[in-house]
Amino acid sequence: MSDFNFRSVKLSDYTTIKLGGAASKFVECGTDKDLFDALAFAAEHGMRFHVLGGGSNTVFPDEGYDGMIIYVNTKGIEKAGDLFAVKAGERWDDFVKYAVGLNYSGIECLSGIPGSTGATPIQNVGAYGQEVSNVIETVKAIDVRTLKAVEFKNAECDFSYRNSRFKSKDKNRYIVTEVVFRLNASGAAEIKYKELDDYLGTYHGINSLNNVRDAVMSIRGKKSMVYDENDGDSHSCGSFFTNPVLNSAEFECFISVCKSLNLEANSFRAGDKYKISAAWLIEKSGFEKGYTENGIGISNKHTLAIVNRGGSASELIEFSERIKQTVYNKFKISLEREPEVVLG
Numbered sequence: 180m181s182d183f184n185f186r187s188v189k190l191s192d193y194t195t196i197k198l199g200g201a202a203s204k205f206v207e208c209g210t211d212k213d214l215f216d217a218l219a220f221a222a223e224h225g226m227r228f229h230v231l232g233g234g235s236n237t238v239f240p241d242e243g244y245d246g247m248i249i250y251v252n253t254k255g256i257e258k259a260g261d262l263f264a265v266k267a268g269e270r271w272d273d274f275v276k277y278a279v280g281l282n283y284s285g286i287e288c289l290s291g292i293p294g295s296t297g298a299t300p301i302q303n304v305g306a307y308g309q310e311v312s313n314v315i316e317t318v319k320a321i322d323v324r325t326l327k328a329v330e331f332k333n334a335e336c337d338f339s340y341r342n343s344r345f346k347s348k349d350k351n352r353y354i355v356t357e358v359v360f361r362l363n364a365s366g367a368a369e370i371k372y373k374e375l376d377d378y379l380g381t382y383h384g385i386n387s388l389n390n391v392r393d394a395v396m397s398i399r400g401k402k403s404m405v406y407d408e409n410d411g412d413s414h415s416c417g418s419f420f421t422n423p424v425l426n427s428a429e430f431e432c433f434i435s436v437c438k439s440l441n442l443e444a445n446s447f448r449a450g451d452k453y454k455i456s457a458a459w460l461i462e463k464s465g466f467e468k469g470y471t472e473n474g475i476g477i478s479n480k481h482t483l484a485i486v487n488r489g490g491s492a493s494e495l496i497e498f499s500e501r502i503k504q505t506v507y508n509k510f511k512i513s514l515e516r517e518p519e520v521v522l523g
């Protein structure tokens with residue numbers, strides 16, 4: 180086991196929500212070869228493993244993790260025309276900043292999202308009207324069963340709202356090593372969100388990519404949705420639940436529940452479906468901003484973010500399950516958890 184310079188770490192130091200016990204087999208992988216070697220070692224020793232990027236969408240258990248933690252820290256960005264090949268361990272926001280600096284558009288609204296580039300295809304990261312699936316050309320990965328390099332074209336990734344094959348049917352099957360993005364050299368900013376559009380008015384309508392990035396960072400900062408060591412409200416996994424998407428029949432049912440409660444439904448059209456604001460459902464179920472129990476609570480600035488104020492992972496799970504149950508009892512809607520909850 181010495182081959183690997185296994186380190187012992189506190190997993191809470193590697194997640195933005197600062198939860199999780201000890202791991203004694205932590206391997207930092209700075210190259211793709213390190214990733215192949217770690218996987219081969221785990222296979223040879225029948226060792227279970229967990230793949231970790233920036234830890235901004237992960238909850239580790241209080242008792243720690245007894246297998247190998249494969250920490251993806253590969254770096255590099257290669258540009259060829261409109262294509263940008265980005266190694267999995269590159270900080271996502273460093274890449275956004277780089278692309279905006281070169282005046283390439285397509286990801287400017289995704290400024291300030293914490294974590295690694297390799298994790299962005301997993302849940303098809305999105306914000307303010309953009310999603311990575313709109314600009315991903317290919318995802319390169321290692322198949323953990325065969326230890327072979329594989330490549331997926333965009334259409335093969337099964338991207339949908341906060342989901343992909345990597346989070347559904349092929350969960351834990353691949354380690355993403357590189358993501359290739361096709362960005363737009365025109366530098367034309369894409370503004371689909373009213374909140375962003377309103378904010379950009381302060382720049383007298385000059386929607387340069389730099390202004391859009393600044394606006395997004397500022398809006399996110401006010402909601403503590405940019406990770407900041409000194410801002411306790413950002414010690415979260417971002418949104419803890421996705422916005423429920425209902426078909427027409429489910430939507431009718433939701434409307435009648437709202438009527439019976441004398442509430443005006445908060446929803447918006449998404450193709451032939453309806454997206455309901457999870458934040459609204461949570462607030463209307465009695466969990467207001469700032470509400471805290473046992474060191475776990477709701478952010479003071481964003482109802483969808485559950486924050487750690489000195490609690491434990493088990494308290495977080497208990498709290499989130501109670502929110503889920505209360506929302507279901509009131510609205511008959513099941514909230515889906517967004518972050519990965521790792522078992523000990």
Ligand SMILES: Cc1cc2nc3c(=O)[nH]c(=O)nc-3n(C[C@H](O)[C@H](O)[C@H](O)COP(=O)(O)OP(=O)(O)OC[C@H]3O[C@@H](n4cnc5c(N)ncnc54)[C@H](O)[C@@H]3O)c2cc1C
Pocket residue numbers: 195229230231232233234235236237251267292293294295296297298299301302303304305306353354355356403404405406413415416417418519
């Ligand atoms: C303050 C805050 C704001 C946020 N805002 C947003 C937002 O606006 N939109 C949004 O979509 N998300 C948001 N998030 C969630 C999070 O930042 C994203 O999901 C991000 O992509 C996670 O990246 P990560 O490297 O930290 O992933 P991790 O937490 O390390 O891992 C998340 C999952 O991806 C897997 N994974 C990680 N790297 C790889 C890899 N190389 N190969 C295979 N699997 C891998 C892990 O095993 C795990 O299942 C926010 C989080 C925080 C804390």
